Amino acid sequence: MADTFSLQRVLETFRSSLSENKEVYIKYYIAGWQELVSFMNSLGNVFSFISKDVVSKIQILENFLSGENGSYYVTIQSMVKYELDNDLVDLTKRGSHPESGCRTLLRLHRALLWLELFLERLRTSTEDGKTSVMCSDAYNESLAQHHPWLIRKAVGVAFCALPGRDTFFNVMNAGDHTQVVALLGESLPLIAEVYQITEDLYVKNHLLELP
């Protein structure tokens, strides 16, 4: 992974995650998250409890992918089939499979909705737009529904430490503001497509509430 964050690279990893027949490659899906974590790490220690959680989930999926059953973890579709066919998912309460691929990916999937909502707000924001408000509105519409009170409070504190809109635009390394807005416009349908394919798969298999 390169040192400097680039929105273009995030776009490319999510683009690579889609196969011709619209399956989602886990390798590229987690590479996209790794890029985003590198961005979050650059924001300071106040975000480290969030990035640690994402890193640990990326690690769980990487371990499956490089493990002896790695061939079943190539796409999200093959992972879901393999884990369900072999009773490897705790469906109602955490038991013998507390860190299945399906439940781990579900956490990142929920966060992908936050990302989509946040980036859409950023794309359409005006100069006086506040990133903390964009971030927390997107959070309240997505991830917050799955987090207990204590996490919601800690996340609220972290949002106050977010840099302003200009810094976000610069850090994306995608040119001037007009170019960033254009790249966001290109990236968002792709992120939305990856999200929707995963969502449909999880709905079909009744996996959206995995403990």
Ligand SMILES: CCCCCCCC/C=C\CCCCCCCC(=O)N[C@@H](COP(=O)(O)O)[C@H](O)/C=C/CCCCCCCCCCCCC
């Ligand atoms: C394109 C550039 C601009 C955007 C860059 C954004 C970079 C964001 C990178 C990561 C986003 C956060 C992803 C959070 C995943 C959370 C997964 C989760 O829900 N975990 C909880 C449940 O897990 P289990 O306990 O069931 O295993 C876990 O309890 C939560 C822990 C930490 C809190 C997570 C809060 C997420 C807030 C999202 C906003 C992040 C703000 C970053 C600002 C750039």
